[in-house]
Amino acid sequence: MTSLSIKANQYWSFSTESYKGLEVGSFIQDVTGSYWHIISKTDTSNGYQGYAVVNRSEFYKVRDDITAGRLKKAKYENVVIMSRGTEPTKFDGDLSTDISYVVVGKNTKVKSNQFSDAEAFYKDVSQTFQPSKVYVTGHSLGGAISQFLSAEYNLEGVTYAAPNVYRILSPEAKKRVDNGYMDRLMTDYTHDGEQIGVFSQWGAPLIGKQYIATGSGHGLQNFGSHFDSSGSVKLKISPEDIQMLGNRIKNVAVNIDTPAGALEAYREAEEKAVRKMIRQATDELYGGKYSLLDENDIDNAMAEIAKNKTGGMYRFHDEPMLDTLIQDLQRKRRDLLEFGEDVGYAGYKMKEKDAELGAILAKELNATIHSGNSAGQATGSALGKLGSDAWMKTK
Structure with missing residues (x-):
């Protein structure tokens, strides 16, 4: 099995694309220039929107294998599931999910909801495409759903400003969080002072690791300019x-x-x-x-x-x-x-x-100012001399 090495800024791209209402068969391009193919999507009555994507090179390879008769149906090694975050206009789905399951910690098994819909989507993708490895990502509510899937099914991923949903996990998933196992699988990036990404369900253990990034605000766009040249998030x-x-x-x-x-x-x-x-x-x-x-x-x-x-x-x-x-x-x-x-x-x-x-910058700044003053004085002297010469010529 060949695993993918997905950078933090690529996960950010996936999370951003999940808000755009994509269709199966379309391509997306991440910030590194890599292309990904939408192989499956779901849009449930509870408001959950999820997409499964594969790297373009693997998509074309599988397509060629099917055409040549080497495969009967599509089967991919690596699949990324990206879950859309909260859309404030969806009062029937997103906001009720935020309140019931993120804030209150309601049991996800009681009735159909976005978390159970995400589970169903993950299982369908796994059964249909039989991937060797599944990655998850999302922002805000989408990040919370991704962390839920990560803890329940041992999936690797990166989320942005995801509120903690530890209290709705199964006992087995909670054990994986409690013993530190999730630290190797899930990473969340948030901003200092914003209320959603740092919400921990009143002191519940974090699902994986969480880092405070440079920048501010809850919006996903607020992370866009805070990646270094290697694709990693700049930390505060x-x-x-x-x-x-x-x-x-x-x-x-x-x-x-x-x-x-x-x-x-x-x-x-x-x-x-x-x-x-x-x-x-x-x-x-x-x-x-x-x-x-x-x-x-x-x-x-x-x-x-x-x-x-x-x-x-x-x-x-x-x-x-x-x-x-x-x-x-x-x-x-x-x-x-x-x-x-x-x-x-x-x-x-x-x-x-x-x-x-700071001392070097101050020295350079002082030198620049001194140079500017000297240049100003020289210019003033030259202008003065020029004026004097011109006056003498008029006499």
């Missing part, structure tokens, strides 16, 4: 943010001292308690209630009820496990402190480079 980040993150990581490292210290304190407290218990039992050997026993009997009794004996001391816990846990915590503390230092240093260097660049 500052040196101060990086330094703050480094400090937070170091704070986490310092907080590891608390559980590690508690384990050490437990071990010390247990040692004191065991010594006290043995001492009290030994005192009872001589004329006390344990006068018929000797110290070997006490030792045997302790050996029977203790977990193990290390360093001449009976332990009522798994000492090797406790020791390993403490060492692991201490090692994690060191690693996090070093990582926090590295992250903070990266932020410092970024800030330093910004300052250097």
Whole structure:
């Protein structure tokens, strides 16, 4: 199987095209110049519009194979499903879907809706064309639907300003989100401060990864000018943010001292308690209630009820496990402190480079201004001399 390497700006193109009312058999062209063929579409009474597209080269290859008799019907390796986002004029479908399933988190299995329609479309495309891999994309509500399909069916994709729909996922899909599996499949890009793309259903876990892009606003067009030359989204980040993150990581490292210290304190407290218990039992050997026993009997009794004996001391816990846990915590503390230092240093260097660049620009600007002033003075002198010469000639 040959997988596609789809860039973020190509996914953006697909999401943009999904708003245009495309027809099966037509072509679209993405921002990289690549062509894609519409092989299937759906437009349901609930308001869902979805399209399945394949790369032009694969479309032509399959068409030639059918013509030559090598294939009986179309079968594609890679298919992209793009789902249209909210159209505010569609009060019967889009807005009711936004409120019921995105905001409220209503069960998608209760009645037919855009999410169940998207599932049906995905299953139909999979059965009809038998793709080896399906990719999903969309913006806003279309992004939410794409994330839903991604989590339910392990599909790779990129979305734009997609609100979180974790609460309507099946238990199996939620597990994939909770254990971090979706981080490798789904990526969403949104803008800082916009209310839809950052909506998380009141703190529900994100489906995959989400990044804050440069730019502002919810509209898909607001992402168009924020891709770099490689097709990746330009992310919004500052040196101060990086330094703050480094400090937070170091704070986490310092907080590891608390559980590690508690384990050490437990071990010390247990040692004191065991010594006290043995001492009290030994005192009872001589004329006390344990006068018929000797110290070997006490030792045997302790050996029977203790977990193990290390360093001449009976332990009522798994000492090797406790020791390993403490060492692991201490090692994690060191690693996090070093990582926090590295992250903070990266932020410092970024800030330093910004300052250097600012100094260079200021120097160049001052030089330009100085050059302009000098040129102005020279021009003024020349004009003055020219005027003086002209005046002398009139005399």
